Amino acid sequence: MTSSQTPMLHIPELLAPAGDMLSLKAAVENGADAVYLGVKKLSARAYASNFSLDELEQAIDYAHLRGVKVYVTVNTLIKDAEFSEAARTLQSIAAYGADAVIVQDMGLLSFLCELLPELPVHASTQMTVHNTESVRLLEDLGVKRIVLARELSLEAIGSICDNTQAELEVFIHGALCICYSGQCLFSSMIGGRSGNRGYCAQPCRKQYTLKKNGRVVSVQSNFLLSPKDLNTSEILPHLIEAGVSSFKIEGRMKRPEYVAGVVGIYRRLLDRYAADPTGYFVSGEEFRMLEQLFNRGFTHGYLSGKPRVELMDHGVPYNRGVLVGTVRGQSGGGYVSLKLSGSLNVGDGIGFSCGDVGETVTRISYGGKPLTSADKGMIVDLLLSNSVSAGTQVYRTSDTSLLKSMERSFDSQTPVRKVAVRLKLIAIKGKHLELNFQDSDNNIVRIISEYIVEPSQKNPTTKGDMEKQLLKLGNTVFHPVSLEVISDLDIFVPIKELNNIRNNAVQEMDKIRTSKWKRIFERFIFSLPPHQEQNLGKPLLAVSVNTLDGLLSAVDEGADLIYFGDENYRDHTKAKFKEAHDVVFRAGCRIYLTTPSIVWDYEMNELQLLIRQALEVGFHGVLVGNLGVLRLVQQIGCNFIVDHHLNILNHRTVSFFKRLAAEAVVLSAELTLEQISSLSRYGNVECMVHGDLQLMVTENCIVGSLLGGKGNACCMPCRTNNFTIMDEKGFEFPLLMDEHCRTHIFNSRELCLLDDISSFVKAGVRRFRIDARYMGVQKVQAVVAAYKQRINECVSQEAISGLTCRDLSDKYTKGHYFRGVL
Known part of the structure; x- marks a missing residue:
């Protein structure tokens, strides 16, 4: 290739977090091309300071004056009671000149595309977009940019870039969620704080005990769900060459000095690559600075493939800092003798290898004389308020001189960014x-x-x-x-x-x-559309099963609908589909193929073949678990039901999927009965009423990272053993590892709404779902029979009798149906 034929080098946009105005200034002054920030109440980082609407206009003007774009995060699930305020807020965001809005909620997305087409939309990573078909569906809706799931590899990202037209955004630095974003109910179910709505309590950073076949397994440390932090500085050229449009730094909860430092380093790295792609490097000083600013240990995440043990740090769920010394012994008077392997200053924050305590350095002494700073190699006396023993390693968790240097980069009266x-x-x-x-x-x-x-x-x-x-x-x-x-x-x-x-x-x-970026609108008044008259009909009982024995039990006890299959869809064959269909057909039921919530591109062709095989033998349709499969079944032209993995929380989302010809939608498990009653009037809705609720799905195998061995190949202990994790309160959460070595974590309590079915019928719900995939045959029979009887009693208005939840499960929950979530 001659020089005239060399393709133009594309350097992705550097996108920085801004939790408040100081962080915004820090990002802009240190070289960000764009910032993302939240408005109060409508952000997936509800605990960040965020911006009021008045502050938001000032922030947008500040950035635009300096040539920096602003993307506003409205990436939470919206309740109907919040929709009017959300609509007004979005119009203000558009009027103020925001360059785009980042959205998770499909109802909100459809609202924007219909009523505020002037405001570009970015699909949040909370939408769990991880395959090409999902991107294409969002492209068809008019979405300008998609933030891809953090679980994708470089190869998968490159393939999506090559086969779609929308801008793609990926995370390059900061904290990682262990769960696929948008699929986590852990914080919600155990504490009522919904991660999907910005109130995550971070249960993944807590301690858990691993149990194998009911017995505790001894492991080195117990932070079993806590991943390291993402750091792509060393592999940045590979990400650039994959073709993505934007590089995103995580950190709206971080301090401005962190934003300044991380943005400044990645700005230098991108400029360095642009100047000389073949001479790219990361200096030791730059890497150490990234470590010092914040780290739980660093990982490339999934970008280079399945990381297994390299993803997790089971011992440190908080900032570990940088090792600066080792305690040699006590010096008396509260002092310890410390051999320095790095510099240390009065005012620095420090932590210790012996636990999660930390403190600020107040006094350093050398030869009896006080010092304000000490250098590598020195043996000094350090005054501590914590008691530590010889051999304890000391880590510098914050460097006061570095923080002051970062502060100077954005607090000057004279702008740096020109x-x-x-x-x-x-x-x-x-x-x-x-x-x-x-x-x-x-x-x-x-x-x-x-x-x-x-x-x-x-x-x-x-x-x-x-x-x-x-x-x-x-x-x-x-x-x-x-x-x-x-x-x-x-x-x-x-x-x-x-x-x-x-x-x-x-x-x-x-x-x-x-x-020049501001927009003028006529103020519109948003109100909920009138309820549509629904032909309610007789309530139907749907049962999810994954074996023929389970299917037979469900049908025998009166199931009206069967959802057949699970994450391990390779276990199914056309012959098994035919047998399952014939049983259901003879009983006068309908059967649907269950599809997984996570389907990578390399799995899509095989899944498409299975869908066609199921339809050929007479399956009525497909239960859809992600946006990519939704687009696939639309192209096939078959009946489909939208599963709860797509987080259906408001009337706009119900109506959106109804317009796409969904036969029914399974509502989010985070809704209350009162909210469900309202939504039932906008379409054919289904509620999960019994079974094991999935709280998380992780691409990395939790058990494999602990017990699978240290090599590249896992010895797969999950194949012949049952595993749970137990929290500090003694609650046990079952683990299921699927055929792709993904981990599915289930709630410690079985969901049971048997005692409340009459309330759901009165609320207009006409489809009830039992997830019986992980029940024994006798349990399936008992549960299906009990719900069928209760539904019949409600229809006939007979006195309610028979079994209760306590008869079906000794440990059960009613979920959020009567308590709600933040």
Whole structure:
């Protein structure tokens, strides 16, 4: 390839977090191309400071003035009671000139595409987009950018880039969720704080005990669900070459100094690659700085393939800092003798290898004399408030000098981030003084002063005099790259007039750079649409099974609908599908094929074949678990039901899937009965009423990372053993590892709503779902029979009798149906 044929090098946008105004300044001044930030109440980081609407407009103007884009996160699931406020907020976001809004909720997305098409939409990573078909579905809806799931490999990302047109965004640094984002109910179910709504209590950072076949397994440390932090600095060229549009840094909960440091380093790395792709490197100082700013240990995540043990740090769920020394022994008076392997300053934060305690360095002594700082190799006495023994390693968790250095990068009165401008002054005798002011985005300001240039009486104004005044742009965001002065000789222009024309040009350019993005709307009043009349009909009982024995039991006890299959779909054959269909057909039921919530591209063709085989033998349709499979079944042209994995929480989402011809939608397990009653009037809704609720699905095998051996190949202890994890309160959560070595974590309590079925019937629900895939045959019979009887009693209005939840399960929960979530 000749140099003229070399493709243009594309450097992705560097996208930085901004939890507050200081963090926004830190990101902008250190080289971010764009920032993402949240508004109060509508952000997936509800515990971040976030911005009020008034602050948001100021933030957008601040960024736009400096040539930085702003994406506003509205990436939570929206309840109907919140929809009116969300609609007004979104219109304000659009009016203020936001470059895009980041959305998780499909109902909110459809609302935006229909009623605010002027505001570009980015699909949040909370949408769990992990395959090409999902991207294509969102492209078809008009979504401009998709934030991909963090579980994808470089190869998978590259393939999606090659086969879709939308912009793609990936995370490059910061904290990782152990669960696929958008599929986590752990925080929600154990504490009522929904991660899908921005209130995650981070149960993944707690301690758990691993149990194998009911017995405790001794492992080195017990933070079994806590992954390391993502750091892609070393493999950044591979991500650039994959073709993504935007690199995202996690951290809206982090302090501004962290944002400044991480953004500044990745800015240098991207510029370094752009200058010389073959000479890319990460210096030791840069890597150590990333470690010092915050780390739980670093990992490349899934980008280089399944990381197994390298993903997790089972011993440190918090910032571990950088090792700076080892305790040699006690020195008396609260001091310890410390051999330094790195520098240490008074004011630094430190932690210890012996536990999760930490403190601030208040006194360092060397040879009896106090020091403010000590260097690597020194043996010093360190005053501690914690008792530590010899051999304890000391880690610097915060470096006061580094933090001060980072603070200086964004707290100066003189902006660091500058906009290049070209100036042209025209000063001709007898004519108005004129200044043309053009920025790097080709915005042009032409200021014509009221002052008419006069001949000089004594001391003429020289070109040098005029240049000197016009170039005084120090406290503005503008940096002059050229100045042309066209003038007569022997003229007089007062300094005041030069200052005025310069200042007016600056003010006008400020206005242009901020106002050009703003949009004008007529205020609309949002209200819930009228309820549609529903032909309620007889309630139906749906039962999920994954074996023929389970299917027979469910059918014999009166199931109306069968959902057949699970994550291990390779166990199924066309012959098994035919046998299952024939049993159901004879009983007068309908059968649907269950599809997984996670289906990578390399799995899609096989799944498509199975769907076609199931339909060929007479299956009525498909239970859809992700957006990619939804698009697939639309192309096939078959009946489908949308499963609860797609987080259906409001009327717009129900109506959206109804418009796509969904036969029914399975509502989110985070809804209350009152909310369900309202949603049942917008479409055919189904509720999960009994079974094991999945709380998490993780791409990495939890058991394999602990017991699978240290090599690349796992010895698969999950194949012949049963595993659970137990929290500090003694609750046990079953683990199921599927054929792709993904881990599915289930709730410690079985969901049971048998005692409340009459309330659901009165609420308009006409489809009830039992997940019986992990029950024995006798349990399936008992549960299905009990629910069938209870439904019949409700229909016939007979006195309710028979079994209760206590008869079906000694440990059960009613979920959120009567308590709700934050």
